[in-house]
Amino acid sequence: MYAEWIFQPGISWSNLVNYVPVAATIVTTLLSLVLARATLRYVDAADKGLKLAREQFDREWSPELHVRLERVSTTDAKIIVTNLGKTSVLLQLLQLRQISHATPFERYFLNEPVVGGTTWTEHVGERLVGVTGEDFEGTLSASVTFYASGRMFRSDWFRFKVQICDGKFFQIEPITMPAHRVHVLETETHGKFRLDLVQDVAIQNQDDGE
Numbered sequence: 001m002y003a004e005w006i007f008q009p010g011i012s013w014s015n016l017v018n019y020v021p022v023a024a025t026i027v028t029t030l031l032s033l034v035l036a037r038a039t040l041r042y043v044d045a046a047d048k049g050l051k052l053a054r055e056q057f058d059r060e061w062s063p064e065l066h067v068r069l070e071r072v073s074t075t076d077a078k079i080i081v082t083n084l085g086k087t088s089v090l091l092q093l094l095q096l097r098q099i100s101h102a103t104p105f106e107r108y109f110l111n112e113p114v115v116g117g118t119t120w121t122e123h124v125g126e127r128l129v130g131v132t133g134e135d136f137e138g139t140l141s142a143s144v145t146f147y148a149s150g151r152m153f154r155s156d157w158f159r160f161k162v163q164i165c166d167g168k169f170f171q172i173e174p175i176t177m178p179a180h181r182v183h184v185l186e187t188e189t190h191g192k193f194r195l196d197l198v199q200d201v202a203i204q205n206q207d208d209g210e
Contacts, residue, residue, distance in 0.1 A: 063087050063148035065114075067158040069128075069140070071172040076125035081144055086116040090147040096124075096131050099139035099159060105131045114146075125169065134167040139175065 064084040071077050083089055094108040106127055114120045132140065141157040163171035 061086055063089055063146070063153055065089070065144055065146065065155045067142050067144055067155060068174065069124075069142060069158075069160045069162075069172050071169050072123070072125070074168040074170070076123055077128055077169050077172055078121055078123045078125075079142065080119055080121050081114065082119045083114045083116050085148075087148050088113060088115045089153075090114075091120060091144060092147060092152070093145035094122075094124075095143045095145070096127065097141055097157075098131065099141050128162070128169075129164065129167055132162060132164055134164065136162060136164045138162065 062085060066082040066084055068080045068082070069077060070080060079094065081091065091110040091112040091114060094110060096106040096108070098105060108124075108127065112120050128140070132138075138161075139159055140162045141159045143155050143157045145152065145154045147153075159175040161171060161173045161175050163169075
């Protein structure tokens with residue numbers, strides 16, 4: 001009965017011919033779905049690879065400074081700025097302040113290049129005494145503003161435990177490491193720059209004029 005149904009002229013063969021495009025469409029759809037899924041997996045893997053490569057590039061080439069205050073003797077101290085990144089930077093401003101105050105007490109304008117992996121050192125004993133006074137025991141913080149890759153950055157505030165008696169340095173020890181990376185201070189919008197440094201300088205000039 002089955003064989004007779006298959007070989008019936010004009011009925012069975014015509015039905016089979018009509019089913020061929022349907023079967024081909026189903027097979028093509030399934031293959032398209034498989035290829036689309038494979039393509040999505042490839043794109044996802046490529047995106048993850050690009051993200052990892054970008055993170056590695058940012059870690060290697062993003063500017064990062066380490067600031068350290070160090071006791072040289074009872075009458076002097078120095079600041080050591082280390083460029084931890086590969087990009088060269090140009091130091092612009094050193095700020096020193098007591099942790100109990102909101103605004104910097106000392107601004108030291110610089111123009112010192114620091115190549116990646118090198119350090120810059122400056123004696124700041126008199127400046128520290130000017131910030132703290134001849135008798136002080138507490139926390140002092142330091143931050144550096146600098147140019148790198150055409151933009152201005154500011155490091156985090158590095159904190160130090162300082163003890164000064166009668167103008168003599170007895171202790172300068174780091175307390176904690178900063179939890180944040182450098183902050184971008186300069187952005188360009190329609191050819192104009194917004195600088196936190198400019199605001200600090202303007203406030204300082206206003207205070208000096210008064």
